[in-house]
Amino acid sequence: MKWDVHPESLKSSYHIRYGGYGGIGYYLVSDTYIALFSRFLACGAYEGHAILDFVAESRSLLRPSTVHSDTHGQSAAIFGLAHLRGIELMPRIRSWQDLHLFRPDAGARYEHIDGLFTAVIDWEMIGAHLPDMLRVVLSIRAGRLLPSAILRRLATYSRKNRLYFAFRELGRAVRTDFLLRYLSSVELRRVIQAATNKSEHFNRYAQWVAFGSSGLATAAERDEQRKMIKYNHLVANLLIFHTAVGMTRALEEIAADGHGAAITPEALAGTSPYLNEHLSRFGSYELDLSKPPTPRRRMSAGRKREAVLRLLRGEDLELVSRELGVTAAELSGWREAFLAAGEVSLKSRPADARDAEIGRLKEKVGELTMANELLGAKVERLEAGRPLARRRSRR
Numbered sequence: 001m002k003w004d005v006h007p008e009s010l011k012s013s014y015h016i017r018y019g020g021y022g023g024i025g026y027y028l029v030s031d032t033y034i035a036l037f038s039r040f041l042a043c044g045a046y047e048g049h050a051i052l053d054f055v056a057e058s059r060s061l062l063r064p065s066t067v068h069s070d071t072h073g074q075s076a077a078i079f080g081l082a083h084l085r086g087i088e089l090m091p092r093i094r095s096w097q098d099l100h101l102f103r104p105d106a107g108a109r110y111e112h113i114d115g116l117f118t119a120v121i122d123w124e125m126i127g128a129h130l131p132d133m134l135r136v137v138l139s140i141r142a143g144r145l146l147p148s149a150i151l152r153r154l155a156t157y158s159r160k161n162r163l164y165f166a167f168r169e170l171g172r173a174v175r176t177d178f179l180l181r182y183l184s185s186v187e188l189r190r191v192i193q194a195a196t197n198k199s200e201h202f203n204r205y206a207q208w209v210a211f212g213s214s215g216l217a218t219a220a221e222r223d224e225q226r227k228m229i230k231y232n233h234l235v236a237n238l239l240i241f242h243t244a245v246g247m248t249r250a251l252e253e254i255a256a257d258g259h260g261a262a263i264t265p266e267a268l269a270g271t272s273p274y275l276n277e278h279l280s281r282f283g284s285y286e287l288d289l290s291k292p293p294t295p296r297r298r299m300s301a302g303r304k305r306e307a308v309l310r311l312l313r314g315e316d317l318e319l320v321s322r323e324l325g326v327t328a329a330e331l332s333g334w335r336e337a338f339l340a341a342g343e344v345s346l347k348s349r350p351a352d353a354r355d356a357e358i359g360r361l362k363e364k365v366g367e368l369t370m371a372n373e374l375l376g377a378k379v380e381r382l383e384a385g386r387p388l389a390r391r392r393s394r395r
Contacts, residue, residue: 002122002180003216013015013135016252021043023038023040023042023205023225024041024042024047025039025041025042025203025207025229026038026039026040026041027199027200027202027203027233028051028064028067029105029198029202030062030064031195032062032197033198033202033240033272033273033274034205034236034237035202035236035237036054036064036239037053037054037235038181038229038230038233039053040222040225040226040228040229041230042052044370045390046072046152046155047070047072047073048069048073048075048078048151049078049147049148049149049151049152049155050148051067051069051078051089051147051148051150052078052081052082052085052087052140052148053146053148054395056212059145061152064087065086065087065088066087066088066089066090066091067082067087067088067089067090067201068092068094068192069091069092069194069196070091070094070196070198071091071093071094071095072376073089074089074091074093074171074175075171076149076167076168076169076171076175077154077164077167077168077171077218078151078171079170079171079172079174079175079178080166080167080168080169080170080171080172080174081136081147081150081167081171082136082153082174083170083171084133084137084170084265085109085140085141085147087275087378088191089174089178090178090182090188090191090195091192092192092193092196092239093179094221095181096182099175099179100118100119100172101116101117101118101176101179101180102117102118102119102120102121102173102176103117103119103120103274104120104121105120105121105124105239106120106334111181115216117177121169121172121173121176122169123167125162125166126166126169126170126173126269129162129163129165129166130166132163132166132204133166133167133170136150136163136345142340154167154236162165166173201272201274201275202236203204204274205236205240205274205276206232206233207237208271208276209232209235209236210232210238212282212306232316239276240273240274241273243273243274243275243278243279244273246278246328247271247273295375299324299326304334304338307324307326307331307334308331308334308335308338313333317331317332323327
């Protein structure tokens with residue numbers, strides 16, 4: 001699923017398949033409708049490389065043995081690595097007729113479908129590099145290596161890397177077996193279509209949940225973008241669980257009213273926890289315009305100090321703001337003023353006897369300065385021949 005980012009960001013890139021600037025939110029959705037794993041990918045990254053990363057990063061008790069994806073989630077090398085890891089890859093492949101089917105040996109011939117096979121599997125290459133491939137799988141199982149890291153590295157040096165050729169050759173054999181079963185089984189195609197449709201529904205649901213900023217990833221840092229995907233993944237799972245609980249209670253009430261016969265597997269097959277009509281993303285607010293607002297009480301210096309101390313102890317700004325009935329901007333201003341005053345007080349030193357002496361000397365200097373100014377004014381008048389101003393009697 002594509003997430004939009006600001007085009008002006010130096011870390012954004014244009015996605016050709018989806019169109020527009022952004023990144024890819026990659027989710028692994030289980031049969032229970034929730035997502036077990038999520039990842040934020042750059043637009044230029046091949047999405048299929050991350051499809052097996054849940055093996056090392058997912059902490060869920062659910063350990064899938066079958067993974068579905070779209071066309072971008074498969075390649076011959078991915079088929080080979082998934083097979084050695086004990087995972088059956090069942091993608092929904094677009095234009096499967098363009099893929100090659102491989103014979104087990106040059107002499108193998110098949111009635112009616114022989115024209116589909118175009119090459120032969122190199123079993124000698126697979127056998128020669130099987131120990132190295134098993135070492136890679138054991139490193140992934142031990143958590144020392146991510147599947148996406150080894151797949152990217154092998155794909156980068158694919159022309160020179162014999163290990164890549166071995167994974168690809170094994171994947172060709174596994175993918176040939178899968179394609180033959182895919183073509184011959186309507187039920188398998190139906191299962192794969194249902195699983196991939198469930199993933200598409202989750203993608204739309206997750207994007208509906210992320211209504212803030214119209215689904216725009218405003219952060220430019222990659223870590224912040226990953227956090228946004230993880231938080232969105234968590235909130236979507238919680239809402240799905242909430243909806244499933246509500247649906248279960250509703251079905252129990254229907255059964256308790258004597259209509260349990262209507263709850264059939266066919267009826268339940270048409271339900272989904274991705275419903276959102278009952279969810280209010282913006283909350284529910286009732287305004288009583290007839291009631292005048294309560295006048296706001298003046299905040300004393302002591303209450304302001306207590307509010308600031310609560311913030312400095314780590315309490316949430318929004319929670320304190322709502323409790324006291326003041327805006328977050330006011331609280332922030334009080335905190336800044338409090339800290340500024342504290343900084344000024346720390347710069348001053350405690351008063352001692354020298355301060356009193358300095359103050360007395362300053363007063364003396366002020367008196368002498370005033371006397372000099374008066375004397376200078378008298379001298380100017382005498383030199384100008386003007387009479388001196390009369391003094392007023394103090395009586």
